Amino acid sequence: GCFFDHVPLFAGQHVYKVNEALADTIENAGGLLARGKLSHRYPHSWRSKAPLIFRNTTQWFISMEKTGLRDKALKAIEETRFVPPSGQKRLRDMIETRPDWCVSRQRAWGVPITVFVNKETGEPLRDPVVLERIVEAVEGEGADAWFSSDPSRFLGDDHNAKDYEQVMDILDVWFDSGATHTFVLEDRDDLKWPASLYLEGTDQHRGWFHSSLLESCGTRGRAPYEAVLTHGFVMGEDGSKMSKSTGNIVSPQDVIDQHGADVLRLWVVGSDYSEDLRIGPEILKRNADIYRRLRNTLRYLLGNLVGFDESKRVGQDEMPELERWVLHRLWQLDRHLRQACDDFQFHPVFAELHNFCAVDLSALYFDVRKDSLYCDPAGDPKRRAAQTVLDEVFNCLTAWLAPFLCFTAEEAWQARYQEEETEESVHLRTFPDIPEAWRDDDLAAKWAKIRELRRAVTGALEVERAEKRIGSSLEAHPIVYAETGNRDLFEGLDAAELFITSGATFSEEAAPEDAFRAEDTGGVAVQPNRAEGEKCRRCWKVLPEVGQDPDYPDTCGRCADVVRQSDKGG
Known part of the structure; x- marks a missing residue:
């Protein structure tokens, strides 16, 4: 970063190396009010990590005030749905305090700012005929037609090319992004404008959501979207930023190769996107x-x-x-x-x-x-x-x-x-x-109580299983000590079927001291007794009737009838 040749005293010298000499010169000329050093945050290049050098150059701006763009944008924000709702305030705060939009850039390539400026007055040329020639050239040859063509091609015979300077700046790429709604939605019959939803990361409040809002409000008077959804960033399993140096980068393709695409999709739908999303081996x-x-x-x-x-x-x-x-x-x-x-x-x-x-x-x-x-x-x-x-x-x-x-x-x-x-x-x-x-809300309320009581029974059976006193729940015949209201819940129902036991009995008597009691079950107690009888080899229930059918001595009555019917070809 060196000074240009036209800069007096310091032409060709590195900007930072002559800081002291530059300050001395200004001070000696009486143009320096104060001098000192302070520590502050300063922008650096994300590529080279070197501090940036600011140049004062002429730029093109979109005014936030001259045509009421700020007010239009703020009104549009109020009319837009935001998910999560906090996104609305974030974008509104940015629009309320932002300066005019600098839309020009000095780059080797990009979308040109197709403007001619009068060299004498500094005013841009506003001629619909000239603009139409430019549009026709870009449509046929692409944006490079602006850079490769002689100005007279666009100015025609009505304007002297020597009187005008052709602007060679390009548009800010965020202006490009902000205009996507026009050629994506308006030029396609199968889509509608405005968009139902804009979806992007939370950083796009100052990016795509922002530029799209300004561009659309400036040209169409409203936001290009009906709703805006923002999501957090994908982080490592411990919440740290992903980076190659820490080795915590998770490749979607690696996840798909190991678990399949649906597991990756399940992780997405199961994550709270309003915050940063974590991913790693244990989460997967x-x-x-x-x-x-x-x-x-x-x-x-x-x-x-x-x-x-x-x-x-x-x-x-x-x-x-x-x-x-x-x-x-x-x-x-x-x-x-x-x-x-x-x-x-x-x-x-x-x-x-x-x-x-x-x-x-x-x-x-x-x-x-x-x-x-x-x-x-x-x-x-x-x-x-x-x-x-x-x-x-x-x-x-x-x-x-x-x-x-x-x-x-x-x-x-x-x-x-x-x-x-x-x-x-x-x-x-x-x-x-x-x-x-x-x-059926009444039935749902009833079954919520039934399931609550059932949890007491299954809890008692789990204890019996852990103590090796039973293997399967079908080896049990629990006695349930419950109040009348709880007993009435099971009227017309097969309690043993719901408990997955071979039998079940409700009792009005006081429960024994050693009966199982579960929290939040309304005073229900369970005595998990063993079922009496033999085990049916077909349904595994333990019932007294097993062995009573001479043709099928290893089955209960129900299973014997089913097998008999099957043997007859029924």
Whole structure:
């Protein structure tokens, strides 16, 4: 960085090396008010790390005040939706305090500022005919036509080329970015202007969001977007910045190679993008575990829907309570999911979706209905009701997961419907329309209490299992000591089926001192006794009736009837 040849006294000398001599000269000329040293933050080149040298040169500006651009932009910000809402204040504060926009740059290449300036008056030439010639040349030959053409090509016979200086500056690249909405949206029939959403990192409040707002407000009077969504940056597992020197860079391709694309997509949808996003081996491992649970849910559904006959569907009114509760949960999830998508709040609803698969389905519904699906006769009403609900769950889950786990949802869809006349791809579907009739708030409240009591029973069984007193929960016949209100919850229900035990008894008596008690279960106590009888080799329940059928002595009465019917070819 040296002074130009026209600079008196210091021509050709390095700017920083003559600082002292320069100060002396100004001081001796009486032009220096004060002199001293201070420490302060100073900009450096991100490439060479050397301090920057500032030059005073003539530049082109867009005024924030002359045509009311600042006020237009501030009004547009108030009319725009921001996700998260804090983005609105951040952009508004920047617009309120920013100076005029310097849009000119002195670079070797870029989009030219196609202006002629009168050498005598310094005024830019405003001639529509000249501008039309410039537009025609750029459309046909590209932006370089401005730099490679003689000025007379554009000025024509109406203006003397010697009277005008051709501006060779280029536009600030942020002006280029701010104009993308025009040629991306307005020139394509399949898209609309303004954009529904601008999505970028939080640094773009002073970048793309900012320049797009000013450019659009200056030319079209409003923002080029209806909503703006900002996300944080991807950081290392410990929250530190990624860098090659620390070795904590995570390559998306490496993640895909190791875990598959859907695990990477799951990490994205499961992360809170309003803050910086962390990623690393342990985080990816946890996401891979979540993915396996979701995949196992789909596998269970596919396995138990083999041979499902649509003509044997069971109506909602004919279903057991448990099935109707699952339908209510589907209704509830559908409402939450649609609202979350409208609000761009993907991570909380995905957590709810995962919780539904892991807790409501795998740990409760699938576990409870496993006996009926595996052991009841094929035409049993309860089994048909369960398959009907599994079909609804499959159709909902594949549609809901498709935007996030696109490959897995498609794989599951093709595995079931490959040879049937239905949509060729899960991605050609929309979210299913859930009937309002599936909503049952009273039933949901009742089953929340049932599950609370059930947790006390499963807690008692876990203790027995840990102490090696039982192996499977089917070896138990718990006695549940509960108040009348809790006992009434199970009226018309098979408590043993819900507890996945071979039997269950409710008692009004006071619970023994050594009975198991769980917190937050309303005073429920459980005595986890062993079931009496022999183990059925087919359903594994321990029942007194096992051995009473001479033809099938190793099975219970239910299983003996099913096997007998099967042996007869039924």
